[in-house]
Amino acid sequence: MKKIILLYITIISSLYPQTQKLTLQESIELGLNNSKDLKITQSKLKSSDAKVSEVNSMFFPQLKFTANYTRLSDNVPPFEVTTPFSPVPIKISEPVLNNYYLRLSLQQPLFTGLKLLSSQKAADYNFNAAESDYSKEMNETALNIHSLFWNYYRANEIRNLLKKSLGQIENHLKDTKNYLDNGLTTQNDYLKLQVQYSNTQLQLIEAENNLEVTRAMFNKALGLPLEAKTEIVTDELEVQNINYNSDELIKEAKINRDEIESLSYKLKAAEESIASARSGWFPSVYLSGNYYYSNPNTRFQPLSDKWNDTWDVGVTLSWDVWDWGITSSKTTQAEELSVQTKALLEKLTDNIEIEVYKSYLNLIKSKEKVDVSKLSLNQASENYRITSEKYKEQLATSTDLIDAEISELQAATNLTSSLIEYNLAKVQLHLVIGRRIY
DSSP, rough: OOHHHHHHHHHHHHHHHOOEOOOOOHHHHHHHHHOOOHHHHHHHHHHHHHHHHHHHHHHHHHHEEEEEEEETTTTTOEEEEEETTTTEEEEOOOOOOOOEEEEEEEEEEEEEEEEHHHHHHOOOOOOHHHHHHHHHHHHHHHHHHHHHHHHHHHHHHHHHHHHHHHHOOOOOOOOHHHHHHHSSSSSSHHHHHHHHHHHHHHHHHHHHHHHHHHHHHHHHHHHHOOTTOOOEOOOOOOOOOOOHHHHHHHHHHHHHOOHHHHHHHHHHHHHHHHHHHHHHGEEEEEOOOOOEEEEEEEEEESSOSSOOEEEEEEEEEEEEEEEEHHHHHHHHHHHHHHHHHHHHHHHHHEEEEEEEEHHHHHHHHHHHHHHHHHHHHHHHHHHHHHHHHHHHHHHOOHHHHHHHHHHHHHHHHHHHHHHHHHHHHHHHHHHTTOOOOO
C-alpha cells in the first residue's frame, strides 16, 4: 500500500512540477552562473592570462632537442691525401654512409632591446583590461536580469489588476441584472457592462499571454527551461528621496567605470608596444650552449663509424643593420595605435558624462511620475468608490461606473509601471557610475 501511495505521489509530482520561487538576488546569482556571454568573456580572460604566461616563459632558457639520420649514396669515395713523396694516395678514412646526429641545445636571452620586458608589461596590462571587461560584462548581465525580473513582476501585477477589475465588473453585472429584473435600470445599461466585461476579458487574455512570454524570457536568462514554473518573490516596492549630485556622480563614474579602467590599461599596453617595436633598432644578445652525440662526430678527425660526444658554449650577437624600414613602420603603427586608444578613452569619458547625467535626470523623472501616479490612483479609487455607491442607489449610470473602473485600472497600471521604471532607473544609474549591481 505504501509503495502505491509513493508511486501516486511521484506521478502527481511529475505531472504538476513545483513552482520555483526566486528573489531578485537569487535570480541574479543564478543568471550570472549560467550566462553564456559571461562564459565567453571568461574564456577571453583565460586566454589573456595564458598570453602572460607565454611572454614570461620567454625570459627563461629555451631547451631544444634535435635528432637526424642521413644515408649517403654508395659512390662516396674515401678521404685520401696525395703527397709528392708517394705516387699512391694515402687513405685517411673510409666513407661513413650512415650518419646519426643528436643535439641538445640551450639558449638564454641576455639582451633583446627591451622587447621582452615591454612585451611582458603589455601582456600584464592587457590581462588587467580583460579583467575589467569581465567585470563590465557581469554588471551588464546583472542589469539584464534586473530588467527581466521587474518586467516579469509588471506583467504579473497587470494580470492581477485585470483579474480584480473583472471580478468587480462581474459583481456589477449581478447587481445590474437584479436592477433590470426589478425595472430599476435599462437593458442598455446592462449591455454596456457586458461589453466592458468582454473588453476586460480580452485584456486579461493579452496580459496572460504577455506574462507567459516574460516568464519564458526570464527563465532563459537564468539558464532554466523555457516552460519552468518560476515565481518571483519581492518586498513591496519603495521610493526613496533622491539626494544625488550630478557632478559627484560623474566623478564617481570616472573613477569606477570598468570601461575607463579597461581602456586605460589598453593605452598602457599600446605604449609598451611602441617600446617593443623600437627594439628592432638594437642588437640582440644570447648565451647559447650545445651538446652533440653523433656518429660520426665531425669534430673528430679523421671520421670514423663511431659514437662520440662534444659540447660548446658561446655568446651570439644579432643586429639587423638594415631592414628597409620594417622597424620604423612597426614603430609608427604602434604609435598610431596609442593615439587611437587615447582618443577612444577621451571619447568614452565624454560619453559617460552624458550617460550619467541622462540617467540622473531619468531617475528624477521616474520619482516624479511615481508621486503623480500615487495621487492619481488615490483620486481614481475615491472616484470609483463614490460612483459605485451612487450606482447602487441608481444615482449614476453604467457609463459613469465603467469610466470610473477604467480610470482606476489605468491609474493602478500606471503606478505599477512607474514604480518599476523608478527601480530600473535607480539600478541603471548605479550601473553607469560603476557600482556593482549584483
